[in-house]
Amino acid sequence: MRIEAAVRDDEPIILFDNVFKSFGDFQVLKGISLSIAAGERVVICGPSGSGKSTLIRCINGLESYDAGHIRVAGLALGTDDASRRAVRGKAGMVFQQFNLFPHLTVLENLMLGPMRARGMNRAAAEEIARRYLDRVRIPEQADKYPRQLSGGQQQRVAIARSLCMEPGIMLFDEPTSALDPEMINEVLEVMAELAGTGMTMLCVTHEMGFARRVADRIMFMDHGEIVETAPPERFFSAPESQRCRDFLQKILNH
Numbered sequence: 189m190r191i192e193a194a195v196r197d198d199e200p201i202i203l204f205d206n207v208f209k210s211f212g213d214f215q216v217l218k219g220i221s222l223s224i225a226a227g228e229r230v231v232i233c234g235p236s237g238s239g240k241s242t243l244i245r246c247i248n249g250l251e252s253y254d255a256g257h258i259r260v261a262g263l264a265l266g267t268d269d270a271s272r273r274a275v276r277g278k279a280g281m282v283f284q285q286f287n288l289f290p291h292l293t294v295l296e297n298l299m300l301g302p303m304r305a306r307g308m309n310r311a312a313a314e315e316i317a318r319r320y321l322d323r324v325r326i327p328e329q330a331d332k333y334p335r336q337l338s339g340g341q342q343q344r345v346a347i348a349r350s351l352c353m354e355p356g357i358m359l360f361d362e363p364t365s366a367l368d369p370e371m372i373n374e375v376l377e378v379m380a381e382l383a384g385t386g387m388t389m390l391c392v393t394h395e396m397g398f399a400r401r402v403a404d405r406i407m408f409m410d411h412g413e414i415v416e417t418a419p420p421e422r423f424f425s426a427p428e429s430q431r432c433r434d435f436l437q438k439i440l441n442h
């Protein structure tokens with residue numbers, strides 16, 4: 189598949205055209221088409237098993253897809269390793285689990301990507317690591333090991349680690365689901381600040397306060413399809429979104 193060099197001004201930064209994906213006999217994505225503009229902030233929500241994680245994992249090539257087309261930051265994302273690697277450099281991902289290396293300090297965790305994947309020397313990698321540790325507001329934790337940090341701090345390190353790759357797109361897959369309630373806000377606060385920097389963000393979350401405050405659009409998935417997509421003000425008031433709101437209410441009450 190051809191890999192193009194740059195995104196055109198008028199091209200969406202993420203484009204899905206009729207994308208299908210199955211695990212064995214189970215169809216997880218059923219003809220997803222979507223278009224996300226550079227700088228847009230999108231929250232994806234929906235029932236467990238509806239395909240939210242699979243959808244965002246397809247964006248940076250962590251998951252392959254069976255049919256359709258995906259373009260990310262001007263690159264055609266195929267099933268080949270080269271296009272998946274290229275796209276991964278454009279789209280950083282933050283997971284529910286922080287996945288930090290336990291035997292490395294915070295700073296070393298952050299320097300790894302710039303040195304290994306971006307070919308930076310130690311000094312340049314350290315500079316960038318400190319810059320993004322500042323951005324997530326824990327510069328004083330640089331020399332600690334992950335086990336010495338709270339869950340919220342570890343997730344902020346994980347966010348900084350993605351930012352060190354300087355991607356134009358950040359993907360978040362339930363970034364606060366593994367956190368104790370008192371730590372959720374500090375992570376959402378960092379994400380809200382990032383959203384203000386013009387970065388393209390896609391976030392799978394059921395934190396509807398965050399969605400209301402930060403999202404340009406909320407997408408609701410069910411059974412492998414996007415069944416609703418609307419700006420928050422419409423999502424939270426339009427009669428046709430009532431089914432989605434009822435569902436979210438049920439999740440939030442559990």
Ligand SMILES: Nc1ncnc2c1ncn2[C@@H]1O[C@H](COP(=O)(O)OP(=O)(O)OP(=O)(O)O)[C@@H](O)[C@H]1O
Nearest residue numbers: 211212214216234235236237238239240241242243
């Ligand atoms: N690697 C895999 N192999 C087999 N089935 C999978 C795999 N990954 C996901 N699935 C199945 O695909 C369906 C969709 O999973 P996915 O994680 O995308 O949903 P989700 O909407 O993010 O759910 P949740 O909110 O529970 O994380 C689920 O039924 C899941 O069990």
